[in-house]
Amino acid sequence: MKTKEKVRSKIKLVEFDPWLEPYEDHIKTRISKYKKDRKKLLSDADDFTDFANGHLYFGFHRSNKGWYYREWAPGADSLHLIGEFNNWNPSSHPLTHLGNGYWEIFLDGKKSLWHECLVKVRVTKDNISHDKIPLYIKRVIQDPNTLNFTGQIYCPDNDYKWMNPSFKIPKKQDLLIYEAHVGMAQEKEAIGSFSEFTNIVLPKIKEKGYNAVQLMAVMQHPYYASFGYHVSNFFAVSSWFGTPDELKVLIDTAHSMDIAVFMDIVHSHVVKNTDDGINEFDGTSYQFFHEGARGNHPAWDSKLFDYSKPEVIHFLLSNIKYWMDEYHFDGFRFDGITSMLYLDHGLGKSFTNYDQYFSDNTDLDAVTYLQFANALIKKIKPTAITIAEDMSGMPGMCLPISYGGLGFDYRLAMGLPDFWIRMLEQRDETWNMYTLWYEAVSKRPHEKRIGYCESHDQAMVGDKTIMFRLCDEVMYWHMHKSDNHYVIDRAIALHKLIRFFTLTAASEAYLNFMGNEFGHPDWIDFPRQGNDWSYKYAQRRWSLEENLELKYEYLSTFDRFMVYFAQNHDILKKSEFIQDLFIDDTRKLIVFKKQDLIFIFNFHPTDSYSDLCFPTKDSNSYKAVFDSDLDIFGGYNRVSRDIVYHSINNLKFNENCITIYSPSRTCIVLEKL
Known part of the structure; x- marks a missing residue:
């Protein structure tokens, strides 16, 4: 009797990593769920680009005869549009319920609303009314007196004319990312603007040799010090930095410099605010979010999306398409993926075995949503780049969906910065070269990493940049070129080695946070009550690298030569x-x-x-x-x-x-x- 041969798995993810064989059924379940949910979700639509068009229907839309305003509020009893156009009358402009939670009003006349007209919507449920900011509003501003946020109609007379409408990321170039925060990118104790970033910082990025900029805090967030991670209004450009058109000029100018622009997108959680956010928009706690404890993040004090709801998927996918179509973003860094993927959000977990990736703790709805998001992005722009911020190291994160993966292009190598910190806490002569090599080259099979030794995370108060760990307060007094100090000499030498080793040995792409390339001396501390609302440490001191008498110039020059060398020799492509x-x-x-x-x-x-x-x-x-x-x-x-x-x-x-x-x-x- 012949022994029946074991049929080899057709799932590429398992073929690439045989250790996944015990979890093959779980991976097959993911693939099946993706196909089943996709078919159910799209219905008659051809693909996600036909489905993700909520922004084209909901919100404010001007026609030849007037304005349409539509909203999704399934739990509400009534909606009334209020604003400057009707002197904030709470009853004069009711919306009509169209069914399925859809509401609509038509305002006759093209001038019934106007550019920069302030608006809100009064939502009533169970005889309790709240004035809310429309879900799909494109601009939100803060009243300087009351500090309250209000929606604003944004419809300038002339639509923005793109200079570089067909920009694409060259496939052959190495990806060298400059992570940046517009507000703190200027050398002033105040919030920087999109225009200042365009005119001052973009030329620096170009000169430094980086070919992509990753922008933080693009979406509207009420608390500036949240670093943009507590989003309130998903379709609104952050008014901390300027207008939607000024953001378009920034991106268009970057494209003219052959610099791609990625957006740090936050679909993992939402600010809890009810007055200026989407929380309890229709009067319920479950419109967008899970009910009860599951709807609240225990560590971030924020709300959590229910990815099993088709309406939530529609909202989030439409959000992605909106930013790509309206602002020409070239890709996204998805924040907080670990929190999305696991019911316990990965808190306190070290993820030391594969059981932790494939268990009842895994949120399959979140897995499917991320697959949907990647499928949509690639359909809109095949050259777009998606980056996963996942500390768990889930297998398949950066493999095609058809392989059993989630479809991202790159994962951030989040363990490497932590490793460098542990190394720097040891004496230099005890550094283990075998451990260093293992940490650098270890990766999931066929998955690409973005190597970095420090990002914005390592520059925050409570942590330290590599340069500050190497020098501490010594760098405040001994960075003049005429001052020879052994601490500074050691710091400069190791700063260069750490960055170059990370780029050459531990990367398929590379990331740097602005200012770290020249050893920026200060931590990041946004204005808050604890520092008397000071902007002193929420800036970048570019004059330090430009001062030819200071040693910061050495590090800046090395980084520039390092980046150009990497580009000219395709170092990342050869990984x-x-x-x-x-x-x-x-x-x-x-x-x-x-x-x-x-x-x-x-x-x-x-x-x-x-x-x-x-x-x-x-x-x-x-x-x-x-x-x-x-x-x-x-x-x-x-x-x-x-x-x-x-x-x-x-x-x-x-x-x-x-x-x-x-x-x-x-x-x-x-x-x-």
């Missing part, structure tokens, strides 16, 4: 070809190869090696083309760019090797001739 050549923990050395480039990292605090010998896996000749020890980088010019290194047979390794001088705390890149 799949990475191979370790030589690791020596005693001498704190790591040598690895990417096709025609060899990277030599000497992390030893004091020891230089005049005769470092390592295998090359070939018989070619090499020459140094990049190193961190140039004097313009704050180094000592100890690396020769003239010597040709021949790979010849070495008896110790019994293979072809190169012998080279490796100075302490430096990196060298050799290129095959």
